[in-house]
Amino acid sequence: MDKTSFDHTKELPLMEAFYTIQGEGAYSGKAAYFIRLGGCDVGCVWCDVKDSWDADKWPLRSVQEIVDEAGNYQSKLVVVTGGEPFMYNLDGLTSELKAKGFHINVETSGAHPFSGTVDWVCLSPKKFKAPMSEWYEMADELKIIIFNESDFKWAEQHAALVDDKCKLLLQPEWSKQEKMTPYIIEYVKQHPKWSISLQTHKYLDIP
Numbered sequence: 001m002d003k004t005s006f007d008h009t010k011e012l013p014l015m016e017a018f019y020t021i022q023g024e025g026a027y028s029g030k031a032a033y034f035i036r037l038g039g040c041d042v043g044c045v046w047c048d049v050k051d052s053w054d055a056d057k058w059p060l061r062s063v064q065e066i067v068d069e070a071g072n073y074q075s076k077l078v079v080v081t082g083g084e085p086f087m088y089n090l091d092g093l094t095s096e097l098k099a100k101g102f103h104i105n106v107e108t109s110g111a112h113p114f115s116g117t118v119d120w121v122c123l124s125p126k127k128f129k130a131p132m133s134e135w136y137e138m139a140d141e142l143k144i145i146i147f148n149e150s151d152f153k154w155a156e157q158h159a160a161l162v163d164d165k166c167k168l169l170l171q172p173e174w175s176k177q178e179k180m181t182p183y184i185i186e187y188v189k190q191h192p193k194w195s196i197s198l199q200t201h202k203y204l205d206i207p
């Protein structure tokens, strides 16, 4: 059966959902409820959540249940991530979250079309499957993962496509952070339109 042949507005494959501190990007340090949908076809060699890739591994959960559980915590900030959340039509999930008063941030590679209603888009383009063009004008932050030195060029190519208000972030790939962070520091000093984003949750040892 086609993995995506169900009504996405009613149910979605949920890998995990957890209340934590946003570790990355502009909202770093803010308490947030994370909804991690299963399924991704982008195939980043360094992905830190490869377990998410096979959507069939994760149970379909009703959108209503997912949203109800989000309501059990103090923060009204939700981060929808994955896997690649836009493999699915997010109209149902996001409209239910909005109805409950959530501020919705999404983490995406941009490799699939946009759907739903969201408040903040973190676009993290991947060489393995580049973003669709519609994402550039929607991005509130552009978060480029620096795995090797060629990624600085990749970063600039994407910075040229987003609009002026978009925050520009360089984030070291976790396994390469000791090697690449000094290059990122120097790059940001030379090109101050960029900021460093660290995966602070990994340093804090929280989810």
Ligand SMILES: C[S@@+](CC[C@H](N)C(=O)[O-])C[C@H]1O[C@@H](n2cnc3c(N)ncnc32)[C@H](O)[C@@H]1O
Pocket (backbone or CB within 6 Å): 040, 046, 047, 048, 049, 081, 082, 083, 084, 085, 107, 108, 109, 110, 123, 124, 143, 145, 171, 172, 173, 174, 175, 199
């Ligand atoms: C796991 S992805 C899920 C959302 C979406 N598939 C994406 O890639 O944007 C969440 C964020 O983690 C970043 N990320 C994944 N693996 C990483 C790693 N090994 N080091 C640093 N950042 C990583 C991604 O670039 C993305 O910004």
Ligand SMILES: Nc1nc2[nH]cc(C(=O)O)c2c(=O)[nH]1
Pocket (backbone or CB within 6 Å): 020, 021, 022, 023, 024, 049, 081, 082, 107, 201, 206, 207
């Ligand atoms: N604390 C925390 N912050 C995050 N920011 C983006 C994450 C993700 O995997 O999408 C993530 C995550 O997995 N944990």
Ligand code: SF4
Pocket (backbone or CB within 6 Å): 040, 041, 042, 043, 044, 047, 048, 049, 050, 052, 082, 083, 084, 109, 126
């Ligand atoms: S797009 Fe995101 S979830 Fe998919 S492989 Fe890349 S980092 Fe992992």
Ligand SMILES: [Mg+2]
Pocket (backbone or CB within 6 Å): 048, 049
């Ligand atoms: Mg993560």
